[in-house]
Structures are given as structure tokens and as C-alpha cells.
Amino acid sequence: MIKWLFIILAVVVLGLLSLAIWVTQTEKSQHAKNSLRLHNAEPRITLDAKTAVVVFSRSGNTGVLADHIAQKHNAELFEITATDYELGIPGWIAALNDARSNVATITPSNINLEKYQTIYLGSPIWLYSPAPPIWQFAKNNDFSGKNVILFNTFNSKFEQHFIDDFEKLVRANGAKTFSHRYVNRGRMGSQISSQDMLDKFDSQDN
Template structure:
């Protein structure tokens, strides 16, 4: 009888542990789902566009994700400003495995490559202000960001950069954006969040506080 009670107790404890695990996974998935929902809805009358390049799959320090770190920040900006959004999608998807992605991005950097973008902004002239987001790769912009900057006329546009990182801050990339877009009004008062913060409520609040500091 005692042995049977122990077995029943162990089964109950196992169910509790499994239940807690499911709750944790569901909470993360819900946050990513909400970000996706926000990013996929546009207001065609908006004069503000949030452009972002973000990578899913295995990310350093945050694990496997369905919505990238930079995309999470982009969703906060878009939602707060009721802006439009555009995701930079490469023709050749980056590997899901972290090390494989590092190898590919190293090759692109060494070759000063311009990875192709599969989608296009058809109404770019409509927007006065462009928020531009990206991760820091090898202490610099992903090479595909140069492809994007070279694909549109930024003359007279206000450009506001933001980025995610794992210890390098903005890595001086806001000045790089200025050099890439000499005819645009590029602010260097950008936002840099590490991956875990970007995926948290604290990251969302820091993003909103930053936007308020910019006068929005």
C-alpha cells in the first residue's frame, strides 16, 4: 500500500513538472506570436516605416527562436507608433545552426558581399521616417543591410537605427549607416539591446522610453 502511494505521488509530481514546462514554452511562444501578428499588419496611411533584418533559428545566448531578437524590438516600435513594417528577407536563407551562420557571414564580410533580398518596398516614397533594425555580426552591420541601403533613394529621409547584440552595443554602426546614407538625416541616438533584454518586458519598456526620448 505504501509503495503504491509513493508511485501515485511520483506520478503527480511528474505531471506538475511537465505542466510547468508546458506553461513556460507557451509563454515564450505567445510573445513571439504576438510580435508576428503586429509585424504582419500595416497601416497604409502611415508615414513611418520600421525596416528590420532578423534571424530565426539558433541564436547565441537565447536558444532556438521562431521570431528573431531584432524582430521583437521592431514589433515594439511598430506597435507603439502604429507604423508600417518591412522585413528584409534574403534570397538565400541563413543557416539555422549558429556556427554554420557564423561561417557564412564571415565569408560574406571578407568578400564585401551584397546578399540578395527577395522582397521589395513598392511604396518607399510614401515614408518620411525609416526606423532601421539589425543584429550586430562580427562587430558590424550584416552585409545584407548594405544591399538594402543601396536599393532605395534615401534622399531627405529621416533614418533612425536600432540593433540587437550580445555585448558589443551598437559597435559604431550608427556612424556606418550615416556613411552609407549621406543624403539622409541619420540620427546616431539609436537603441541597442542585448538578445535576452530584447525578448523581455524590460526590453519593450526600454524601447518605448527610447521612442519617447526621441519625441514620439
């Protein structure tokens, strides 16, 4: 009996390890493609920009959307980084462990948003909630009189009560209006293309 328990445990551990390797390799592949796309993106002139786009993106999918939004609105683009969630198995485990948290160590922690009228805040969805770094940024910053738009990309779905809590947070920090836009990219391994993702986001303007 004990022998079979060890065999079952070994199979489970091997399965989890295989899943972790597949997910992290897929994320690294996506990151490489997205980095190349962003490197080849059209340069922007953002003098007197009235819109800011702030994004946390681990594998770069939401980062591609953020760049697209910035291009459309001649906006300044700011990237949030969080070393705890770097690509690789340790970062993936940390992301799973912290997915429902609203606390993270981020860089930069604050941005002077005073000159902007509209602030886009972007992140992936982790376990149905916006990723912790964008929560931390929202807690740290002043949105007085701003129009705040949360945008997300994800593989599965989000739960509305997390979005409602996020709205309460940015309104408590002064936001004048709040809206939420998102794109479901599809399950990992069978996701829509980057261009389809951008097209789906733009279709929400109609």
C-alpha cells in the first residue's frame, strides 16, 4: 500500500513539474515575441500628453496592448516591474501564491500624474483578479480629478467583485470616473494572436 502511495505521489509531483516547465517555457516564448514587437513599434511624440498608460505585464501580452493604447492616444507609457514575479518557475509560483493579494514590491512605486487627465492602468488577471502590482500602484498614487480606465488581458475570466474593489480603491484616491476594459486571450497554448487581441480591444470603442 505504501509503495503505491509513493508511486501516486511521484506521478503527481512529476505532473506538476511538467506543468510548471510548460507554462514557464510558453511565457518565455510569448515574452520574446512581444519584446520583438515592442522593439519594432512606431516611436511616439508625447509632448504635452494628457493621457498616461501605466502597465504591469509579466510575459508581455498586456504590455503589447498598453503600447497600442499609448499609440492611439499619444500617451506617455510607464512600465511597472516587480522582481518577485520574474519569468521562470520561482516567479510563476510566487505569482500563483500572491494572485489574490493587493500588496507587491514594485518599481516605480509612485508617478506624478498631476498633468494627465486620463490614466489607463493595465495588468493581466491572476486567479480572477488584477495582478498585485497594479493594486499596489493604485494604492500608492493620487488620481484626484482623473478619469481612470483599468484594462486587463487574461486566459480564463475575472470576477466582478475584484473589479468593484479596484474601483473603490482608485475612487478613494480621488478618481473622477472609472471604467473597465478587457480582452480574453484564450487558454494558454491556443491563444488568439496579438493583432486579434488589439482588434478585440478596439472593437469595444464601437
